[in-house]
Amino acid sequence: MIRQATDADLKAILTIQRHAFGEEDEAELVRKILDDASAQPTLSLLAFDDDGLPIGHILFSKAHVDGASAFLLAPLAVIPEYHYKGTGQRLMKEGLKLLKENGTDLVFVLGPPDYYPRAGFKNNAKKLGFAPPNPIPRQYDDAWMVINLTGTEATGQVRVCDTISAQEYWSA
Numbered sequence: 001m002i003r004q005a006t007d008a009d010l011k012a013i014l015t016i017q018r019h020a021f022g023e024e025d026e027a028e029l030v031r032k033i034l035d036d037a038s039a040q041p042t043l044s045l046l047a048f049d050d051d052g053l054p055i056g057h058i059l060f061s062k063a064h065v066d067g068a069s070a071f072l073l074a075p076l077a078v079i080p081e082y083h084y085k086g087t088g089q090r091l092m093k094e095g096l097k098l099l100k101e102n103g104t105d106l107v108f109v110l111g112p113p114d115y116y117p118r119a120g121f122k123n124n125a126k127k128l129g130f131a132p133p134n135p136i137p138r139q140y141d142d143a144w145m146v147i148n149l150t151g152t153e154a155t156g157q158v159r160v161c162d163t164i165s166a167q168e169y170w171s172a
């Protein structure tokens with residue numbers, strides 16, 4: 001089951017992020033994004049197993065491209081005991097469906113270049129006309145990805161919320 005997260009889910013969300021990444025950084029990132037006025041609106045989804053245990057989380061935050069409605073996906077996490085069961089894909093598909101229903105044109109992600117294309121993301125968004133918010137080392141060009149949900153022809157500079165605008169998130 002997947003549903004939108006509420007304020008009451010914060011502890012479960014941070015636990016999933018911590019557990020999936022094996023460190024505190026992504027949990028801290030989620031906390032900051034949820035508190036960041038420039039990231040609003042966010043879309044925060046939780047996945048549960050059949051017993052109602054929270055096992056996965058995905059966060060989308062508001063981004064900007066002139067002439068289009070845009071979001072950034074970061075981060076996505078599934079706890080290790082539940083990997084390879086399609087939870088990550090389901091979280092992405094549900095998120096993209098809800099964003100499309102709300103009129104979103106473009107969704108961006110910086111991440112594993114052979115994972116996100118399974119949900120329709122295209123590698124090397126820069127080559128497709130979407131300059132990343134901060135410079136990305138050339139060897140990671142394919143990791144900067146975009147999915148066009150509406151067929152918009154808008155391209156250009158992508159801006160993201162203040163939290164994710166920090167260069168530390170783009171130097172990999």
Ligand SMILES: CC(C)(COP(=O)(O)OP(=O)(O)OC[C@H]1O[C@@H](n2cnc3c(N)ncnc32)[C@H](O)[C@@H]1OP(=O)(O)O)[C@@H](O)C(=O)NCCC(=O)NCCS
Pocket residue numbers: 020021074075076077078079082083084085086087088089090110111112113114115
């Ligand atoms: C990436 C992650 C969300 C995938 O969750 P999941 O529920 O296991 O994913 P799915 O079941 O939908 O997909 C599994 C497939 O993705 C592949 N995959 C998992 N992580 C991958 C990665 N980093 N790069 C490429 N492929 C990856 C698996 O090998 C598997 O492939 P297969 O279907 O050919 O066997 C999960 O592994 C995770 O939380 N990892 C730690 C955090 C992280 O790296 N998040 C993504 C970067 S922001």
